[in-house]
Amino acid sequence: MQIVEAAAKLFSEKGFDGTSIDDIAEACGVAPGLIYHYFDSKADILRALIEQKAFLPKMAEILKTPPKATVEETLTELAYAMWEMLEERREMALMMHGEMQRNPEVVKVIGRVIRTGIRLLSEYLNAQKSEGKLRDDLDPEIFVRTFWGAIFESFFAHHKLSPFVRRIPPKRLVQGLVRLLLYGAINPPNQSELKGESKR
Amino acid sequence: MQIVEAAAKLFSEKGFDGTSIDDIAEACGVAPGLIYHYFDSKADILRALIEQKAFLPKMAEILKTPPKATVEETLTELAYAMWEMLEERREMALMMHGEMQRNPEVVKVIGRVIRTGIRLLSEYLNAQKSEGKLRDDLDPEIFVRTFWGAIFESFFAHHKLSPFVRRIPPKRLVQGLVRLLLYGAINPPNQSELKGESKR
DNA sequence: ACTTATTGAGTGAGCGTTCAATCAACAAGG
DNA sequence: CCTTGTTGATTGAACGCTCACTCAATAAGT
Numbered sequence: 001m002q003i004v005e006a007a008a009k010l011f012s013e014k015g016f017d018g019t020s021i022d023d024i025a026e027a028c029g030v031a032p033g034l035i036y037h038y039f040d041s042k043a044d045i046l047r048a049l050i051e052q053k054a055f056l057p058k059m060a061e062i063l064k065t066p067p068k069a070t071v072e073e074t075l076t077e078l079a080y081a082m083w084e085m086l087e088e089r090r091e092m093a094l095m096m097h098g099e100m101q102r103n104p105e106v107v108k109v110i111g112r113v114i115r116t117g118i119r120l121l122s123e124y125l126n127a128q129k130s131e132g133k134l135r136d137d138l139d140p141e142i143f144v145r146t147f148w149g150a151i152f153e154s155f156f157a158h159h160k161l162s163p164f165v166r167r168i169p170p171k172r173l174v175q176g177l178v179r180l181l182l183y184g185a186i187n188p189p190n191q192s193e194l195k196g197e198s199k200r
Numbered sequence: 201m202q203i204v205e206a207a208a209k210l211f212s213e214k215g216f217d218g219t220s221i222d223d224i225a226e227a228c229g230v231a232p233g234l235i236y237h238y239f240d241s242k243a244d245i246l247r248a249l250i251e252q253k254a255f256l257p258k259m260a261e262i263l264k265t266p267p268k269a270t271v272e273e274t275l276t277e278l279a280y281a282m283w284e285m286l287e288e289r290r291e292m293a294l295m296m297h298g299e300m301q302r303n304p305e306v307v308k309v310i311g312r313v314i315r316t317g318i319r320l321l322s323e324y325l326n327a328q329k330s331e332g333k334l335r336d337d338l339d340p341e342i343f344v345r346t347f348w349g350a351i352f353e354s355f356f357a358h359h360k361l362s363p364f365v366r367r368i369p370p371k372r373l374v375q376g377l378v379r380l381l382l383y384g385a386i387n388p389p390n391q392s393e394l395k396g397e398s399k400r
Numbered sequence: 401a402c403t404t405a406t407t408g409a410g411t412g413a414g415c416g417t418t419c420a421a422t423c424a425a426c427a428a429g430g
Numbered sequence: 431c432c433t434t435g436t437t438g439a440t441t442g443a444a445c446g447c448t449c450a451c452t453c454a455a456t457a458a459g460t
Contacts, residue, residue, distance in 0.1 A: 012301065013301070013302065014301075014302045015215060015216075015217055015301055015302045016215075017215055017217035017218045018216075018217045018302050071385075071386070094301065095301075097301070098298060098300075098301030098302070100298075100360055100361070101212070101213070101214075101215055101294065101295075101297070101298030101360070102213065102214050102215045102218050102298070107360065107361060107364065108364060110361065110364075111361045111364020111365050112364060114357070114361065114364075114365050115364060115365055115366075118365070125385075132387055133386070133387055134385050134386060134387055135383075135385060135386070135387050135388075136387075137379075138380070138385050139372070139376040139380075141366075141368065142350075142368070142372070142373065142376030142377060142380060143380060143385055145350065145353060145354065145357075145368070146346060146349075146350040146377060146380060146381075148353075149346075149349045149350045149352075149353035149354070150342075150345065150346040150349045150350070152349075152353065153345060153348075153349035153352065153353065154345065154349070157314070157345075160300055160301070160307065161300070161307060161310065161311045161314065164307065164308060164310075164311020164312060164314075164315060165311050165314050165315055165318070166315075166341075168341065168342070168345070172339070172342070173342065176339040176342030177342060177346060179337075180338070180339075180342060180343060180346060180381060180384070181346075181380060181381075181384065181385055182384050182385050182386045183335075183384040183386055184380070184381065184382050184383040184384030184385075185271075185325075185334050185335060185338050185343055185381055185382050185384075186271070186333070186334060186335070186382045186383055187332055187333055187334055187335050187336075188335075
């Protein structure tokens with residue numbers, strides 16, 4: 001449906017309220033009245049958009065993928081898959097990001113997606129904890145929210161804050177992020193190890 | 201200036217385009233025409249808002265604070281200060297977050313703030329690297345963007361996604377985040393250490 | 401012939417903004 | 431002390447424009 005595509009793009013650029021039916025019709029090369037042949041209202045377009053470009057099924061799919069041999073590999077793959085999903089639905093993601101401010105429906109949808117992401121990945125992390133691969137004192141929720149947070153932040157900065165904030169290529173982001181979250185920033189050798197222990 | 205306060209709140213709730221002059225006037229208990237006694241236009245209110253509630257000076261101030269004895273303490277303090285700054289300017293932060301979608305001026309301001317944050321904290325991290333306290337292979341930019349990203353994400357979720365996404369108390373967030381980023385999630389003991397080395 | 405797609409004019413509401421009129425406070429002059 | 435003048439604050443009606451939406455008429459497809 002061309003109308004929906006055009007709307008997604010315009011909503012992501014000008015916001016819902018800042019986009020008129022005329023804008024959308026013009027982008028599609030049709031008369032404004034035609035929009036109402038297919039949709040009941042402007043809000044209906046947004047609803048159709050949200051439904052058509054649902055994140056949840058794809059998110060669940062990504063997170064249901066059988067884990068790799070190591071936590072590092074698993075997270076690396078997840079991060080790439082997530083970035084890719086966001087890119088596929090770029091305009092949708094950007095639009096919803098902007099709209100969550102004023103639209104309770106959008107808030108609900110975003111909330112559900114994020115909560116699912118947190119839940120599923122936390123389960124995986126807890127399993128790894130049980131196997132002794134991760135720290136006992138690791139807070140899975142903090143980990144997950146930091147992980148997803150960094151990916152989203154980078155994605156949005158990539159598309160909305162450039163050229164004011166430098167773009168980090170996904171490859172560099174994913175590798176750097178996974179390493180940072182798994183191994184930390186502190187230098188492992190002698191004195192730092194001493195210090196680490198006194199903190200715990 | 202009461203008009204600006206009211207506008208900030210409304211912009212953060214309904215967006216710039218979704219907020220009318222009538223809305224603002226009503227919230228102030230004055231007639232719509234009075235707004236134009238003080239401001240040239242609706243956009244002028246936004247401009248005044250951005251100027252009045254500038255983040256940059258405060259951000260610079262926070263980041264110019266002399267570091268603490270350890271990286272952990274320094275980052276902990278920074279994170280709390282940042283959260284506090286966001287809370288003080290809650291409506292401003294939320295409004296700008298929503299507006300960056302459609303307003304180049306807002307993008308510019310946000311971009312500048314973030315870039316400054318990245319620059320200043322990266323400098324600190326690089327200094328710590330030189331002293332051997334942090335890993336040689338640490339990417340400061342990834343660290344910083346993950347750090348700030350997690351704080352912002354949590355802040356916005358706190359205010360916009362609740363009750364769909366659980367709120368993490370700032371104290372838990374800051375402690376969990378700093379620990380995660382410094383010490384990582386991987387269990388330090390024997391087998392995990394072996395695995396860690398084969399990866400590098 | 402019938403159905404679907406499409407148009408463009410029109411409608412009423414809402415919007416940002418203007419502005420003449422009014423009011424209140426204060427200062428200056430008689 | 432009273433009156434007049436000035437200034438800033440405030441109002442609500444009005445203006446021109448935009449907006450989402452409607453709909454009769456026409457075109458296109460089967």
